[in-house]
Amino acid sequence: MFVSELKSLRFSSTSAHSVMENVSALGWITEGSDGRVSIAHRGQECLELNHATEQLRFLLTDYFLLRQDPWLQLARRGRIHVLLQAPPEIAQLLHEAELAEGEHDEVVRFWDEIADRVRGDKDRNRTEVGRTGERLSIVYETKRTGKKPRWVALDSDEFGYDLLSMASASDTAPMKVECKCSERPLREATLYLTRNEWETADKSERYSFHLWNTASHQPKLAVIGVEDMRPHVPENRRSGSWETAQVPFIAFEQMFSFS
Numbered sequence: 313m314f315v316s317e318l319k320s321l322r323f324s325s326t327s328a329h330s331v332m333e334n335v336s337a338l339g340w341i342t343e344g345s346d347g348r349v350s351i352a353h354r355g356q357e358c359l360e361l362n363h364a365t366e367q368l369r370f371l372l373t374d375y376f377l378l379r380q381d382p383w384l385q386l387a388r389r390g391r392i393h394v395l396l397q398a399p400p401e402i403a404q405l406l407h408e409a410e411l412a413e414g415e416h417d418e419v420v421r422f423w424d425e426i427a428d429r430v431r432g433d434k435d436r437n438r439t440e441v442g443r444t445g446e447r448l449s450i451v452y453e454t455k456r457t458g459k460k461p462r463w464v465a466l467d468s469d470e471f472g473y474d475l476l477s478m479a480s481a482s483d484t485a486p487m488k489v490e491c492k493c494s495e496r497p498l499r500e501a502t503l504y505l506t507r508n509e510w511e512t513a514d515k516s517e518r519y520s521f522h523l524w525n526t527a528s529h530q531p532k533l534a535v536i537g538v539e540d541m542r543p544h545v546p547e548n549r550r551s552g553s554w555e556t557a558q559v560p561f562i563a564f565e566q567m568f569s570f571s
Contacts, residue, residue, distance in 0.1 A: 313348070314347050315347050315349055318331075318349055338371075339352055339354050340352055340354055340355030340358065341355055354374065358370045368405065369411065369418070372409055373425065373426075381398075383399075385430055387423065389468060390423075390465070390470075391411070391467055392467040392468050411423070415463050420443060424440075424443065441495055441526075444493055444524070445522065445524040448522075448533070449474070449491045449524070450475065452533065453475060453478075456481070457480060458481045459478060461478075462475065462477075463475060471488075471512070472490075472511065473489060473509065473519065474491045475488070475489040477489050485518060487518040488518065489521075489522055490509055490522070491521075491522045492521065492523050493524040494527075496527060498525050498527065498532070498561055499562050501562070502560050503523060503558070503559050505545065505556065507554060507556070510541075510545055514542075519537075520535050521537075521541055522535060523535075523561055523564060523568070524571075525561060531571055532570055534561070534564045534568040534569075536564055540567070541559070544557070544563055545557055545559075
């Protein structure tokens, strides 16, 4: 089609000119020297998706990566912060794309890709390793208690833990779980503990650290209590205060076992 033909089309609530501007900005169409419009590779990828939900997620991914809206910076803190601060029409699209809740791999991948881009983090592997630990802990806690824990880390980083589980299969009292994962050999693996995580742990009645080592084919797990972690946590001195502590996995060597 020619540009003039596209601009003559009518849409229910949006002008053809606005549609043209958006798809051009997304790089979904190209305009030749003769004024004829053709579908670009990225646009063709979207058309080849089978379901409207998949196409909407595709659209939102491209739109978010194109935009520099201040509210999008909140993606690094979790999806709930974006949903609360994004314009109503964007929040509605996220709900329609089934991205506002759920823990499916496609949903997690969408938010992690946006967060990594916002942070300028090129080490995608680091994010994936962290999610691996969280998924392993979900399986572990589900087997231990008989109930799947809530994956709170997807929604926000403000909780100070990743999963909300239960004390045991017979005790529904809340158990907070912070997951740390490394694919390096045990003697080289380290965890990074934030002050928010530690303060949350120290104030909680039930809190466990799950340390996953995935260097071998079969993951090893160490379940660390607050008192086990305490000797490795720094203290504030005078006017100084710590923000992040680095703790070697090897400090808990005797507590690791195959999960």
